[in-house]
Amino acid sequence: MSDIIGKALLDFQNGNYSEDIITYSSLGEEDMITVPYLFRAYNDMPKIEQRALGLCYGKILDVGCGAGSHSVYLQEKGFDVTALDSSKGAIRVCELRALQNTICTNIQDFYGTKFDTLLLLMNGIGIVGNLNRLGNFLNHFKSLLRPRGQILLDSSNIIYMFEQDDDGGYWIPDTIDYYGEVEFQMSYKGLKGKPFHWLYIDFENLKKYAQNHRFACELVSEGKHYDYLAKLTLRP
Structure with missing residues (x-):
């Protein structure tokens, strides 16, 4: 599988930035990931991300760290922070940015070490892919947390992207199990990656799944465009 993100991050880190990442989605929209934004400093981060970083404590695992801006x-x-990503290129960039603790693997394959904070920003919970897999991920996250641990994550309710009926409801195709399940494909400098599934979850569904897996779920803050920051903590 082509490491599209990793190639783009390495190019920028090595001074070879010339274009951005193009994304195609099952929602029918073509969009762009601006590579320099992935290297942003704290002052350039959205308020939700700044709030999440301010809530971090103890030993931290930055899941899906990308270029490592939050870990940096x-x-x-x-803080004692470990940057984790499945992209070899991303992890190499984190090393070049002098991060002391890095791990290149999928979060589902990572075991053994426990943390006080799991950080999943930039819709990091999207790695779940499909809603019916969320329970398994929450159980795995639980195994990585110390007794008073927390999960900090942001996501978005993308219901606004669907057509609204006259009665206020939304028209969602019968072929979709949950409207927040999106298939993406990325391309960069003529290379195209394999399609992958990405999950955007509304807060009420997140709360329901969290409670069913013995987490307390708190809505910490809301952004300007259907996005929010949530905190999950282990119940006794």
């Missing part, structure tokens, strides 16, 4: 900030603040 936390390490500079003196």
Whole structure:
């Protein structure tokens, strides 16, 4: 599988930035990921991300770290943070940015170490892919948390992207199990990656799944465009 994200991040880190990542989705929209944005400093981060970083404590695992911008900030603040990503290119960039602790693997394959904070930003919970897999991921996250641990994640309710009926309801195709399940494909400098599934979950569904798996779920803050920050904590 082509490491599209990793190639783009390495190009930018090595001074070879010339174009951005193009994304295609099952929603029928073509969009772009601006590579320099993935290297943003704290002051350029959305308020939700800044709030999440301010809530971090203890030993931290940055899941789906990408270029490592959140980990860099936390390490500079003196935290014991580990940056994890399945992209070899992303992890190499994190190493070049002087992050001390990095792991290249899928989160589902990572075991053994426990943390106080699991951080999943930039819709990091999207790695779940499909709603029916969320329970398994929550159980795995539970195995990585210390007794008073927390999960900080942001996501978006993308119901606004569907047509609204006259009675206020939304028209969702019968072929979709849950409207927040989106298939993406990325291309960069003529290379095209394999399609992958990505999950956007509304807060009420997140809360329901969290409670069913013995997590307390708190809505910490909401953004300007249907996005939100949630905190999940282990119940006794």
